[in-house]
Amino acid sequence: METPAPKPNLLDLDLAACAALVAALGFKAFHGRNLFKWIHKHGIIDYDRMTDCPKGLRAALDSAVTLGLPRIIHTQPSADGTIKWVMELDDGQRVETVYIPEDGRSTLCVSSQVGCALNCAFCATARQGFNRNLRVSEIVGQVWHATRQRGVAPTNVVMMGMGEPLANFEAVVTAMAVMQDDLAYNLSKYRVTLSTSGIVPNIYRLREVCDVSLAVSLHAPNNPLRDELVPINRKYPLEELLPACRAYLAADQRRKITWEYVMLDGINDSLQHAKQLIRLLEGTPSKLNLIPFNPFPGSGFAATPPERLAVFRERLMRSGLLVFTRKTRGDEIAAACGQLVGRVDDRTRRGTHPIPVAMPQLGLASR
Ligand code: SAH
Numbered sequence: 001m002e003t004p005a006p007k008p009n010l011l012d013l014d015l016a017a018c019a020a021l022v023a024a025l026g027f028k029a030f031h032g033r034n035l036f037k038w039i040h041k042h043g044i045i046d047y048d049r050m051t052d053c054p055k056g057l058r059a060a061l062d063s064a065v066t067l068g069l070p071r072i073i074h075t076q077p078s079a080d081g082t083i084k085w086v087m088e089l090d091d092g093q094r095v096e097t098v099y100i101p102e103d104g105r106s107t108l109c110v111s112s113q114v115g116c117a118l119n120c121a122f123c124a125t126a127r128q129g130f131n132r133n134l135r136v137s138e139i140v141g142q143v144w145h146a147t148r149q150r151g152v153a154p155t156n157v158v159m160m161g162m163g164e165p166l167a168n169f170e171a172v173v174t175a176m177a178v179m180q181d182d183l184a185y186n187l188s189k190y191r192v193t194l195s196t197s198g199i200v201p202n203i204y205r206l207r208e209v210c211d212v213s214l215a216v217s218l219h220a221p222n223n224p225l226r227d228e229l230v231p232i233n234r235k236y237p238l239e240e241l242l243p244a245c246r247a248y249l250a251a252d253q254r255r256k257i258t259w260e261y262v263m264l265d266g267i268n269d270s271l272q273h274a275k276q277l278i279r280l281l282e283g284t285p286s287k288l289n290l291i292p293f294n295p296f297p298g299s300g301f302a303a304t305p306p307e308r309l310a311v312f313r314e315r316l317m318r319s320g321l322l323v324f325t326r327k328t329r330g331d332e333i334a335a336a337c338g339q340l341v342g343r344v345d346d347r348t349r350r351g352t353h354p355i356p357v358a359m360p361q362l363g364l365a366s367r
């Protein structure tokens with residue numbers, strides 16, 4: 001006997017697909033739009049509470065689809081207001097989502113994969129290796145939960161959590177469309193940012209299918225160093241990355257590329273590197289974010305001391321570059337850049353959250 005196809009999950013659908021599904025069940029498409037709005041804008045996933053949903057449709061949905069969300073298994077608040085949620089997926093895998101409140105805005109840092117395959121030298125997520133891509137429902141589900149938890153949608157979403165978003169292209173693009181939909185989270189195109197380590201062909205593809213801000217993890221101003229720090233550079237070197245970024249911007253003169261540059265003591269933080277960086281970014285509308293390195297056990301790197309970081313920054317600014325130093329947020333709960341590993345930290349859990357959670361296997365034999 002054939003096994004029946006798994007039921008579609010409503011949370012995997014964008015607005016058009018939701019409307020099409022409802023139409024396929026024999027109901028008017030506008031009921032699909034209402035359904036989408038109930039789920040995302042109002043956070044209601046119980047058909048009985050969707051007051052304008054016809055009884056017949058509720059029954060049809062009950063038998064035809066599921067409504068699956070990740071499950072928050074751990075909430076870790078930090079003294080600076082940052083909150084890290086560990087979310088568990090259907091198959092027991094875990095990802096992390098970080099909420100960062102700031103004056104007048106709130107940024108949600110969303111994961112796109114369980115683990116990551118790109119093996120950047122200084123990133124804790126890399127040490128886990130790659131496990132799998134997240135589904136649309138598992139990406140949007142992070143935004144759904146954060147919105148319910150905070151009572152209001154975040155003002156900004158950055159695809160800067162675990163994983164390489166351009167390596168999970170279709171799901172990430174659909175999820176970002178849901179984030180931008182005014183029947184859902186209604187985020188403007190300047191308030192959804194995708195961060196990539198530089199998968200060049202997919203930067204070109206991205207530009208064809210959506211309109212979001214682009215951040216690129218640069219971390220080195222020349223190929224030999226970037227080959228070491230961000231190994232995807234061996235496949236897509238700087239002379240291919242930069243034109244792809246400029247092409248991405250061509251559609252919108254108001255945009256800039258946000259370059260992320262993690263400051264590693266004695267590795268990429270000399271004045272020589274600053275000069276190379278200035279030359280590299282010449283002619284590309286840019287904003288440079290210097291990120292203090294967030295250490296983790298066994299990383300083998302140290303953070304550039306603040307005084308040297310200031311000198312580096314000063315040199316860049318003198319050239320006219322727009323440079324910011326990213327404030328490290330949530331580092332004491334391991335929620336800062338490059339520290340996300342989908343793990344519930346035993347030290348902070350003790351006493352407050354009595355759920356027994358096994359530590360996932362950390363590290364691949366190859367590293
Ligand atoms: N894979 C995507 C999305 C991750 S974004 C990308 O590479 O852009 C997370 C950002 O934090 C990236 O810029 C990453 O390079 C940076 N990062 C990784 N490990 C870090 C660490 N230990 N300290 C500071 N930043 C780190």
